Amino acid sequence: MDFRFSEEQDELRQQARAFLDRRLPAAALGQMADSEPGWDPSTWQEIAELGWLGVSTAEELGGAGLGYLEEAILIEEFGRRLYSGPYLASVGLALPAIPQGQLGELAMGRVRWSLCDSETLRLVPNLMDVDQVVVVERDQVYSVPAAGQPLTSIDATRRMGRLELGPDRELLATGAEAAELALRLRRRKLSALALEAVGLAQQVLEWGVEHARAREQFEKKIGSYQAVSHPLVNSFVEIELARSLAYWAAWLLAGGHEDQLAAPAAYAAAAEAAVNTCERVIQVHGGMGFTWDSPLHRYYKRSLWIQHFGGPPDLHRTQVARQLMLSSEAGPPASQSAPGLRTIARTTR
Amino acid sequence: MELQDTAEEAEYRARLRAWIAEHLPQELVGLGTRTGRLPLLRQWSRALSDAGYVGLTWPAEYGGGGGRYALEGIILEELARADAPQHLGTIGLGMAGPTIMVHGTGEQKAAHLQRILQAEEIWCQGFSEPGAGSDLASVRTRAELRGDVFLVNGQKVWSSYAHLADWCILVTLSDPDAARYRGLTYLLVDMHSPGVEVRPLRQMTGDADFNEIFFTDVEVPAANVLGEVGGGWQVAMTTLLHERATLGFALTGLLDSGIRRLLALAAANRDAAEPWLAQIAHEWIQLQALKLTAHRSLGQLDRTGMPGPEGSVIKLAWSESSQRMTKLARQLLGETAVLDDGIWNYQQLRSRGNTIEAGTSEILRNIVAERVLQLPRSR
The missing domain is CATH 2.40.110.10 (Butyryl-CoA Dehydrogenase, subunit A, domain 2)
Incomplete structure (x- = not known):
């Protein structure tokens, strides 16, 4: 086992961080979110030029020929800065369904994508910012031009719309192939949301720690009070555990490994770690954490968006439990299986 | 990144698994950290040493395996998978030995290290x-x-x-x-x-x-x-750091066998388990996260030879998971939970010690707050 990212992968992360620091400083986040269209479309062309829209696309199709692990790094870093352009929508959600012939257009930044896997309400992230939408239905997957109504999202940095289906659609998969694709899209969605959640939670924790180190009350730094420091530690623990799960799920997906448990596991852990961390760090900031001027509410809203867009974590856990109970690997050898009622009480040992 | 055994690791694991199946006395299965069955436990510890499954993390100059933490992790995982008891020399191997290596004189090293490795000194x-x-x-x-x-x-x-x-x-x-x-x-x-x-x-x-x-x-x-x-004081700090170094694998191993029992219990009592499915999965997920994090922390050990603070994180999360898991299992037992089944009742009580032994959770949170998050000291 080797959990380390390669040097090139570490460099990519540094590059992404530098780009986001330069183009989307945290101080500008609020203004951007409250403006129209809620993001800076000029960043899209830069992201395309950096090669980040064609990371996993083959070189002969205009991409970099890398894989999902590299995309995972970018999704995490974009989450850290609440990037509000359709990167998660295009790369995190829609990409596996995009026809090969159209990946080059995505890589060049000419066509943006999103995903609609909500059959009744047809809620689509970044609907007003994209050109094409992959639609997942029970027995078919197809793409349609993006059209519909803007809706008010709980997260102004991740706007939503209701898709209106026109007559113009391109069939991408049917029958068993569609079912298989839908499953892959679902795993990828949960994995991408987990990575984004880890990225944003890490940023929020860092702000919480920074504040607890600097802020003084009763002539002491508040970080020296265990009632303040221990909740921050709890967040650190939750984020580290969620990070391990998120990288595991991404690694499994990147390598094409069969697995239905890692992505929902990572998502459930990371979504909750993100919400918990935002809530704790808002508390650590006291009144300042409750203001509109603080970036914390933006992060909190994104964490809530993630937690609902991916579905309730406990629902995923329930499904994970059902699969575990079905799998024979889960049980111990017969000789040690569940204890039954003992007829002789043990009084001494 | 490669989150599966390498070819060498897979072969090592397979050989070890076969060796355990052949050598582990049935009477010792499920003993956990208890120290009953003494003569057998001594024999078992000696057999592990003789077969070369001890001291993989020790430098080669002291007769060890040359800092092969990944293999040590595999050994701890496989022993846990087989519900095998801990090596009797665990304190010598994990704490006394590494501390003597750092602070000991030539005579002290010569007097003890070899004997610890060979399970001759407990x-x-x-x-x-x-x-x-x-x-x-x-x-x-x-x-x-x-x-x-x-x-x-x-x-x-x-x-x-x-x-x-x-x-x-x-x-x-x-x-x-x-x-x-x-x-x-x-x-x-x-x-x-x-x-x-x-x-x-x-x-x-x-x-x-x-x-x-x-x-x-x-x-x-x-x-x-x-x-x-x-x-x-400095010497004791070396000991405590090492206490939590490979502890992660030993702990996740213990939790692993508990979770397998919990899942078997749930599978055998589906109706009783129905309201608790999310919590059951939560503990399984927590276990996977702990195992993965134990592997992730090896990067630090490999680079510096000194354990990072991840050990404290794992110990902290493990102990609370262990307590929740036991309570959960007892929910599934229904009214028989008032009787001593020798397993979950024991665990329910034993797990209360988990947040106290090897550093209380409060102290571990202080350690993470001060050394990892660099927050000001609380005292």
């Missing part, structure tokens, strides 16, 4: 006292220099394996007038010396996994000081 730890639990700097066990021996008087508690041990790593107060932390001296004490008395300490489970050790005018040669006289 060690125990004399750190905690009735008045010094988490606060190690307040130990009162006195060591007074008289010529070329230290005269040791005092009492230690919560010492695992002391009833079996040949040697003890002992933190003493050698200079009561020195500033806090500066008056401590770390001694290597022969447990067979006159004046050493070990009394089992019965805990709430009814078992006696731990002991009290009483020292009455015990003579310890001055040559047995580890590190400097008055430098015991």
